[in-house]
Amino acid sequence: MAAPNALEERFNDAVRSMTSIGYRKETVERILKKLLTVYGHNWVHIEADNYTTLVNALCDADDKNPKEGQKKRAEKKNLDSDHHNKKIKIREHGQKPKLIHGNGERESTEVPRQQKAEATKTQLQKQSSQIVMKEPKVEMGLAGTITVGESSSYVLKSQEYLTSETPLAVMYPKVLQPSSHNGHEDAHLICAADKKLKGVLVAHEGQMANACSSQAIVSCRDFSTKFEVPLFSSAQGKLSFSFNSSLANGSDFHMPDVESICKAMEARCLRTYKILEPNFSFMKLLDDVCQCILDLGSGSNEARERSSIQMLPVPSLQSDQNSSSHMPLSNLMRLGGNAAFSGRRLNNSSNMQVIQNQLPTSVKRQYHDVNDITKGEESVSIPIVSGVEDGVLPPPFYYIPHNTNFQDAYVNISFARIGDENCCSDCFGDCLAEPLPCACATETGGEFAYTRDGLLKEEFLDVLISMRREPLKHPHFYCTICPIERMKMEVNSVKPDACKGHIIKKFIKECWRKCGCSRNCGNRVVQRGITRNLQVFMTPGKKGWGLRPSEKLPQGAFVCEYVGEILTNTELYERNNQITGKAKHTYPVTLDADWGTEGVLKDEEALCLDATFYGNVARFINHRCFDGNIIDIPVEIETPDHHYYHVAFFTTREVDAFEELTWDYGIDFDDVNHPVKAFKCYCGSKFCRDKSRISRGSKSRAMVLQ
Numbered sequence: 001m002a003a004p005n006a007l008e009e010r011f012n013d014a015v016r017s018m019t020s021i022g023y024r025k026e027t028v029e030r031i032l033k034k035l036l037t038v039y040g041h042n043w044v045h046i047e048a049d050n051y052t053t054l055v056n057a058l059c060d061a062d063d064k065n066p067k068e069g070q071k072k073r074a075e076k077k078n079l080d081s082d083h084h085n086k087k088i089k090i091r092e093h094g095q096k097p098k099l100i101h102g103n104g105e106r107e108s109t110e111v112p113r114q115q116k117a118e119a120t121k122t123q124l125q126k127q128s129s130q131i132v133m134k135e136p137k138v139e140m141g142l143a144g145t146i147t148v149g150e151s152s153s154y155v156l157k158s159q160e161y162l163t164s165e166t167p168l169a170v171m172y173p174k175v176l177q178p179s180s181h182n183g184h185e186d187a188h189l190i191c192a193a194d195k196k197l198k199g200v201l202v203a204h205e206g207q208m209a210n211a212c213s214s215q216a217i218v219s220c221r222d223f224s225t226k227f228e229v230p231l232f233s234s235a236q237g238k239l240s241f242s243f244n245s246s247l248a249n250g251s252d253f254h255m256p257d258v259e260s261i262c263k264a265m266e267a268r269c270l271r272t273y274k275i276l277e278p279n280f281s282f283m284k285l286l287d288d289v290c291q292c293i294l295d296l297g298s299g300s301n302e303a304r305e306r307s308s309i310q311m312l313p314v315p316s317l318q319s320d321q322n323s324s325s326h327m328p329l330s331n332l333m334r335l336g337g338n339a340a341f342s343g344r345r346l347n348n349s350s351n352m353q354v355i356q357n358q359l360p361t362s363v364k365r366q367y368h369d370v371n372d373i374t375k376g377e378e379s380v381s382i383p384i385v386s387g388v389e390d391g392v393l394p395p396p397f398y399y400i401p402h403n404t405n406f407q408d409a410y411v412n413i414s415f416a417r418i419g420d421e422n423c424c425s426d427c428f429g430d431c432l433a434e435p436l437p438c439a440c441a442t443e444t445g446g447e448f449a450y451t452r453d454g455l456l457k458e459e460f461l462d463v464l465i466s467m468r469r470e471p472l473k474h475p476h477f478y479c480t481i482c483p484i485e486r487m488k489m490e491v492n493s494v495k496p497d498a499c500k501g502h503i504i505k506k507f508i509k510e511c512w513r514k515c516g517c518s519r520n521c522g523n524r525v526v527q528r529g530i531t532r533n534l535q536v537f538m539t540p541g542k543k544g545w546g547l548r549p550s551e552k553l554p555q556g557a558f559v560c561e562y563v564g565e566i567l568t569n570t571e572l573y574e575r576n577n578q579i580t581g582k583a584k585h586t587y588p589v590t591l592d593a594d595w596g597t598e599g600v601l602k603d604e605e606a607l608c609l610d611a612t613f614y615g616n617v618a619r620f621i622n623h624r625c626f627d628g629n630i631i632d633i634p635v636e637i638e639t640p641d642h643h644y645y646h647v648a649f650f651t652t653r654e655v656d657a658f659e660e661l662t663w664d665y666g667i668d669f670d671d672v673n674h675p676v677k678a679f680k681c682y683c684g685s686k687f688c689r690d691k692s693r694i695s696r697g698s699k700s701r702a703m704v705l706q
């Protein structure tokens with residue numbers, strides 16, 4: 001127990017602290033005594049955090065007794081009349097940030113309790129503060145000083161607060177003065193972090209945008225504190241975020257540096273979107289934002305970069321998805337319509353050179369590089385041939401070499417989900433070279449699916465081909481509630497049919513990062529990406545663009561993966577409803593190979609791939625009923641969870657160079673509500689299932705399937 005005089009000292013200290021910020025001695029003493037009784041004379045609690053408990057109790061007393069509050073303010077006004085409006089100036093070690101009291105009123109009834117408490121706390125933390133009484137009306141003197149009206153309490157001279165160590169200060173300004181802004185190119189993103197908040201005071205510092213580590217902090221009477229965070233500065237312009245948040249009020253809050261923000265954002269993006277390009281950078285994203293703002297804002301195509309690349313212009317993604325798959329080059333030129341498109345033909349006349357620096361970024365992205373449609377994303381270049389000389393190009397899309405989650409799909413890629421039975425952590429080198437198959441061969445019946453030459457084993461291939469061509473000979477499962485039928489009902493309000501059955505497919509399982517083997521292990525084929533020479537070409541018939549190899553391919557050769565956005569079935573149905581009516585070609589593939597192993601699938605587990613907007617070369621592969629020369633095979637790589645898997649194409653037989661690659665989409669030409677939309681089939685197969693085609697004069701070719 002402390003000595004009585006020590007307790008008295010503590011009592012007096014507390015009273016002095018409160019009176020120094022304007023509370024009346026008697027009120028403080030009365031409230032303090034009450035608190036001591038309530039807390040059993042626990043001084044630690046009362047003194048904690050600069051008397052926060054006491055300040056709160058004082059504020060409570062004001063709230064409960066507004067009359068007393070008014071009286072007190074009136075008394076205070078009289079008391080202050082000699083000094084005629086005061087400012088409280090708090091200095092920290094000489095030349096440091098100032099808090100300036102408005103007109104001598106300690107607090108306004110409009111100021112929320114929490115804010116008052118925080119303000120008081122902030123003041124009390126400045127132990128060596130100096131209190132100076134000054135004029136009631138603070139004006140915008142120096143650039144960056146916030147103007148505060150008569151009812152304001154404190155002013156933060158924000159120019160002096162531009163260090164990362166600066167504690168948060170709170171003000172209650174009345175008059176908002178947009179500050180002078182010396183960077184007219186600056187782009188400001190207003191990001192309302194706390195939607196409840198509004199009426200923000202703008203405090204913009206001229207120098208702020210130049211210094212990425214600095215920030216201005218102000219707050220206003222609606223509980224909020226506004227942060228101006230200069231994030232990015234380049235020749236394109238400067239970018240700063242500003243946001244308001246009541247959550248950040250308080251001395252515990254400090255503004256993190258920009259590097260930390262970027263790192264945290266990158267981690268958050270990875271968590272949210274699951275799969276990110278390895279070189280994703282938040283800074284680069286901001287740079288793109290600047291560029292977009294410039295492009296959109298200026299509407300001009302002024303030169304910004306000096307390099308040149310070979311590209312052909314294509315119409316906008318939006319317009320072209322809705323129209324034809326190809327368009328004469330002359331039209332494309334007209335769409336461009338100005339100097340930006342005034343390219344010239346190259347010597348080989350199949351290319352056109354445009355100067356990249358003449359194009360706004362938004363337009364540049366929609367171009368195809370005719371020499372390599374992958375734009376360097378694959379380890380081989382895949383040119384666009386034939387059709388180009390006639391001035392036609394495939395519709396625009398973004399080339400991606402790996403699947404990417406669109407939004408709601410549940411794709412959980414984590415090492416924790418890969419158990420010992422799903423990887424071979426004890427292996428080393430090439431698993432195919434080992435005398436005994438490892439755990440990764442279990443999925444394929446204890447034998448690896450690949451040969452030492454990197455081809456699919458014939459026996460394995462035969463089973464899969466048979467599943468496709470003679471489905472009735474293989475087991476099916478029938479969903480109690482089929483996700484496809486459920487969607488028909490929910491999105492299209494169509495009466496659901498009974499599940500039509502899904503064949504139970506065989507998976508290939510490849511070794512992956514939790515395995516001990518090397519990157520060159522023979523059980524890693526699909527994950528190494530495209531290695532064969534391929535071309536995108538205009539088919540001679542009515543199918544549009546197609547894909548073909550420019551080299552002979554042996555049977556069982558991996559060609560490419562079907563890459564697109566990972567969508568839930570609902571998302572696909574909704575997307576189809578928006579675009580299908582207008583789109584000539586569609587690009588979805590259902591990931592239903594394992595729908596039978598669980599009961600009723602949740603929407604986020606019933607997935608598909610859509611390559612309409614983002615995809616790879618597989619989006620060009622056309623359908624052929626029954627006897628396509630490639631086949632789609634499900635491949636497990638990063639997750640044993642078969643809701644999500646890779647769709648890989650392997651040759652069903654030897655394929656000649658320049659022979660079109662085709663696979664059987666498994667399409668039901670009678671099911672008009674299926675997410676994979678039927679079309680008039682021009683596959684040319686004698687086994688074509690499209691009855692409309694048969695009625696178009698090919699009835700003699702009997703359907704052999706189903």
Ligand SMILES: C[S@@+](CC[C@H](N)C(=O)[O-])C[C@H]1O[C@@H](n2cnc3c(N)ncnc32)[C@H](O)[C@@H]1O
Pocket residue numbers: 325542543544545546584585586587618619620621622623624677679680681682683684
């Ligand atoms: C995945 S895309 C294939 C690439 C498409 N040909 C293109 O030009 O972009 C599928 C679309 O191509 C067309 N298609 C594919 N195979 C076809 C066939 N056998 N007969 C007619 N059209 C076909 C259909 O319009 C279908 O919706």
